[in-house]
Amino acid sequence: MKLTSKGRYAVMALVDLARFDNINPVSLRDISLRQGISLDYLEQIFSKLKKNEIVKSIRGTQGGYILNKNPNDIKLTNIFHAVDEKIKTVQCKKESKRGCNGKATKCITHNLWDELEIHINTFFENKSLKDLLNNNKETRV
């Protein structure tokens, strides 16, 4: 299973970006300061988000990034996929043509992980950036 802080940072950064209503580009430097994420790391992440057409970049002074779609159309699945977070559960060995235990059969637990994967993916497919904007304002501890 892979779901690490790269995915979390991507979501945090996009929520931050979405707050600025898609009008003025937001610089990574600003996001870095507000969210406490290293600038260099953000650049890696946004490079991928751009390749996947989730954001657009505007170069030069006063440049930055803006969303490339409506927050309602950006599902969390899309974001994780973009930054290479596979919502894959445990892999049963290199599952090419053969089964996952080397034999020609699926391992006992194979179906279980398939089910789990579907369960989690469903969760993320039903969450959009818009949902996060509405429900998850920063809250006092």
Added chain:
Amino acid sequence: MKLTSKGRYAVMALVDLARFDNINPVSLRDISLRQGISLDYLEQIFSKLKKNEIVKSIRGTQGGYILNKNPNDIKLTNIFHAVDEKIKTVQCKKESKRGCNGKATKCITHNLWDELEIHINTFFENKSLKDLLNNNKETRV
């Protein structure tokens, strides 16, 4: 998020064990051969399963392990917990007294991970070893 092959091996081994109907102890050597898991690694795993009272051990020749509970009462949550697989999603930094971004607030995505965690845990709390026995026989690829 932590859900690796240690957890998967634990489940595989227990399903294997459960097949023998709780009557004759099953040696780790047999499980190792049938499931293709290293014997030494199995020993680490079963040591933890025993501490958590999921299995009982019987020493000496003809010894081995047997289940300590009814398969219906062994939920996957219990198994993962035993082998230290935290069904925890991304951690928002060391979340002691302070918020997850160093400030006194929760980070934007905090609630999201909480929700996900509940979502996944629910899945595992509703699955028992018995369910796996019924539904997940080895199947041809």
Added chain:
DNA sequence: CTAAACTTGACCATTTTAGTCAGGTATGTA
């Protein structure tokens, strides 16, 4: 008494993670 099987703990190679660093290139503004 001895072989089979459990028990414990140290150790380790490889991979992944979470970044840093260094050098670019593009462009709005003065």
Added chain:
DNA sequence: TACATACCTGACTAAAATGGTCAAGTTTAG
């Protein structure tokens, strides 16, 4: 046109996690 700002790219790396191995036992059935 200079220059600061911001994007862009790729190489590199320290630390942690993973998935084990290895060694040296102890216990007990037969």
